[in-house]
Amino acid sequence: MPRRLRPVEPDFVATAPVRHVFERDMAAPPEAVYGALEDVPGWAEWFAQVSAARPVGAGAGRDITLTGGIRFRETVIAAKGPELYAYRVDVTNLPGVRAIAEEWRLTPAGGGTRVRWTFATDGTAAYRLAVKVARGGQARAFRDAVRALDRRLNA
Template identity: 95%
Template sequence: MPRRLRPVELDFVATAPVRHVHERDMAAPVEAVYRALEDVPGWAEWFAQVSAARPVDAGAGRDITLTGGIRFRETVIAAKAPEVYAYRVDVTNLPGVRAIAEEWRLTPARGGTRVRWTFATDGTAAYRLAAKAARGGQARAFRDALRALDRRLNP
């Protein structure tokens, strides 16, 4: 059953009770990586856990479906090309969650891009425990997604 989450802003990525921060370098230039983040439908082509993605509200939001059936209606809370792309989840069918925000921060690095992804969340005690346990899986998904994106941007 879909439910509305607490609306959070960009500062939540630094203050959330559960935060996962992952970093990785890519060969692709910062501008190309940023364009890929803004290309919402393209996420399903390089992020394996995303089965469907579409922009809504004239690009101010996103509808995301993950491979396991979890759905998110998101609002873009920062789009500062080419450095920061961030969004929060407004509505989801994921149980126990109260707030989610994700930030993608891009910086030039060794002829390419350093990508730092922060997943920030809050929820019930059981949800927070499960979210902490999912850190390793998120790290692998992030690594695999950036490898696929790099291949896509540098064929």
């Protein structure tokens, strides 16, 4: 059953009870990486856990479906190309969650881009524990997604 989450703003990324931060370097320049982040349908082509993605609300939001059937209706809360792209989850079918925001920060690095992804969330105690346990899987998913995106942008 879909549930509406607490609306959060960009500062939630720094204050959330659970925060996972991952960084990787890419050969692609920040402008190209940022363009890929804004290309919502393209996420399904480089982020393996995303099975479907479509923009909604003239690009102000996103409908995301993950493999396994988890769905998110998201609102873009910061789009400052080519440095920052962030969104919050407004509605999901994931149990136990109260709030989610994700932030992608891009900085020039060695002729390419350093990508920092922050996953920030709050929920029930059981949900927070499950998210902490899932950190390793998130790290692998991020690593694989960044590699796939870099290959795609440098093809």
